[in-house]
Amino acid sequence: MRASQRARGEDVALVDALLSADERRRSSGVRFDELRNEQKSLGKLIGKASGEEKAELLKRAGTLAADVKAADAQRDEAAEETQRLLLQLGNLVHPEVPVGGEEDFVTRETHGEIRDFAAEGFEPRDHLELGRLLGAIDVERGAKVSGSRFYFLTGVGALLELALVNAAMAQATAAGFTPMLTPALVRPQSMAGTGYLSQGSGQDVYHLPEDDLYLVGTSEVALAAYHMDEILDADRLPLRYAGFSPCFRREAGSHGKDTRGIFRVHQFDKVEMFSYVAPEDSQAEHQRLLEWEKQWLTSLELPFRVIDVATGDLGSSAARKYDCEAWIPTQGKYRELTSTSDCTEFQARRLQIRLRDGQGTRPLATLNGTLCAVPRTIVAILENHQQADGSVRVPEVLRPYLGGREVFEPVAK
RNA sequence: GGAGGCGUCGCCUAGUCCGGUCUAUGGCGCCGCACUGCUAAUGCGGUUUGGGCUUUACGGUCCAUCGAGGGUUCAAAUCCCUCCGCCUCCGCCA
Numbered sequence: 001m002r003a004s005q006r007a008r009g010e011d012v013a014l015v016d017a018l019l020s021a022d023e024r025r026r027s028s029g030v031r032f033d034e035l036r037n038e039q040k041s042l043g044k045l046i047g048k049a050s051g052e053e054k055a056e057l058l059k060r061a062g063t064l065a066a067d068v069k070a071a072d073a074q075r076d077e078a079a080e081e082t083q084r085l086l087l088q089l090g091n092l093v094h095p096e097v098p099v100g101g102e103e104d105f106v107t108r109e110t111h112g113e114i115r116d117f118a119a120e121g122f123e124p125r126d127h128l129e130l131g132r133l134l135g136a137i138d139v140e141r142g143a144k145v146s147g148s149r150f151y152f153l154t155g156v157g158a159l160l161e162l163a164l165v166n167a168a169m170a171q172a173t174a175a176g177f178t179p180m181l182t183p184a185l186v187r188p189q190s191m192a193g194t195g196y197l198s199q200g201s202g203q204d205v206y207h208l209p210e211d212d213l214y215l216v217g218t219s220e221v222a223l224a225a226y227h228m229d230e231i232l233d234a235d236r237l238p239l240r241y242a243g244f245s246p247c248f249r250r251e252a253g254s255h256g257k258d259t260r261g262i263f264r265v266h267q268f269d270k271v272e273m274f275s276y277v278a279p280e281d282s283q284a285e286h287q288r289l290l291e292w293e294k295q296w297l298t299s300l301e302l303p304f305r306v307i308d309v310a311t312g313d314l315g316s317s318a319a320r321k322y323d324c325e326a327w328i329p330t331q332g333k334y335r336e337l338t339s340t341s342d343c344t345e346f347q348a349r350r351l352q353i354r355l356r357d358g359q360g361t362r363p364l365a366t367l368n369g370t371l372c373a374v375p376r377t378i379v380a381i382l383e384n385h386q387q388a389d390g391s392v393r394v395p396e397v398l399r400p401y402l403g404g405r406e407v408f409e410p411v412a413k
Numbered sequence: 414g415g416a417g418g419c420g421u422c423g424c425c426u427a428g429u430c431c432g433g434u435c436u437a438u439g440g441c442g443c444c445g446c447a448c449u450g451c452u453a454a455u456g457c458g459g460u461u462u463g464g465g466c467u468u469u470a471c472g473g474u475c476c477a478u479c480g481a482g483g484g485u486u487c488a489a490a491u492c493c494c495u496c497c498g499c500c501u502c503c504g505c506c507a
Contacts, residue, residue, distance in 0.1 A: 025464095026464090026465065029464070029465055029466095030465060030466065030475090030476095032476075033464095033465065033475055033476040033477085034475080036477085037475060037476070039487080040476095040488085042487075042488090043433070043487065043488045044433075044434085046433075046487060046488070047433035047434080047488080048433085048434085057487080058487055059487090060487085061487035061488080063487095065486085065487055065488085361462085
């Protein structure tokens with residue numbers, strides 16, 4: 001148990017409780033099996049018997065039935081307790097993950113050139129100002145219609161999103177991903193199986209009580225639950241899906257954080273990569289997902305770095321997580337644009353997804369990675385590719401999806 | 414929203430009315446073996462999934478599993494209730 005690396009003392013107590021519950025589950029199971037075996041053979045005799053003999057057997061079976069029922073209840077209780085404790089356990093962390101909190105990440109690599117606006121002779125505008133000039137973003141009316149952290153993408157803003165989504169899907173498809181449009185509302189089992197309802201993470205999720213449905217914070221949920229309760233032939237792996245869906249986040253714990261603009265919002269669209277692989281392939285797949293993210297950000301001509309997220313910031317399902325952070329000029333720092341997690345067998349166990357090979361069946365590994373989270377990508381593009389007159393240069397990779405357009409011109413003052 | 418039909422161990426399917434030889438039938442597919450110049454055909458055996466006990470191992474054995482969960486009963490694929498999913502028709506709707 002790598003509990004110490006998670007810096008969670010309660011994990012040790014949890015494991016002890018878990019082991020004793022499991023012991024109880026197994027011993028009560030044995031008792032039930034024995035009683036039930038006896039009951040079944042007795043039942044067969046009753047079927048054949050008649051008269052006085054039958055009456056005698058029925059009498060015995062009556063008391064036996066009560067015992068079976070009691071043993072059944074006891075076993076169910078122990079199994080439930082075991083399961084309850086099991087679900088509280090976070091994933092095992094990869095040994096190389098830096099230990100610590102949010103600030104204790106390790107920077108793995110840095111790409112692209114950070115522009116020197118002073119040398120170019122102008123003060124960079126932030127994305128909200130650029131969005132206003134281009135007629136691309138309307139947060140005032142977003143707030144009027146839906147409240148804070150909502151927005152409209154208008155004009156070239158709307159077109160930019162569609163271009164980004166198309167370009168991202170094109171890259172993913174070229175890499176062999178199956179494009180998927182996924183449900184944004186899912187059942188509790190899908191949410192829990194993916195690890196989004198455990199502990200604190202449930203706070204960030206919208207729930208519709210009338211229907212007992214959850215709004216997903218990422219299409220990862222639907223893509224993971226897609227193969228729930230299935231056994232996949234090993235030779236079908238890896239399975240790679242590129243999902244596109246709206247994403248909803250309550251941002252409950254982030255009052256006052258990133259309140260300006262569209263960096264942190266309640267609803268946005270995202271293209272997400274998702275892989276099902278054999279457990280022994282998960283680390284290699286994780287590197288591949290990272291490479292695809294880097295390819296994407298590079299094609300958008302954005303300066304970014306890759307960080308190895310520290311233990312305290314991993315969440316319950318990831319064994320390891322890399323974030324790609326793009327440089328945001330007006331904030332003077334790198335901010336998360338994409339994130340890729342190796343969930344090893346954590347989600348597969350909860351969702352009952354297994355692989356079948358020559359050896360039998362066993363859980364597989366799932367991994368996810370952002371390809372394009374739209375609003376943040378728009379923020380990075382506007383700010384990094386802005387020009388002195390308030391226009392924004394369109395990265396070449398997007399031009400085919402924008403009718404060949406090379407620059408967004410201001411329409412307002 | 415209303416009415417009806419359906420859900421069986423990869424796929425198809427028997428069984429459900431009338432509870433107990435159901436330890437769930439048969440076919441297809443798949444795996445192994447035999448036979449056979451090759452292929453094919455044929456024959457024999459195997460083939461849901463999960464959990465436990467036992468075993469160095471091979472294996473043996475028990476329990477659960479007929480969409481899910483409850484109930485009735487000595488005993489449930491079979492009877493009753495609730496839920497889920499799929500299909501058909503009507504209504505409404507992008």
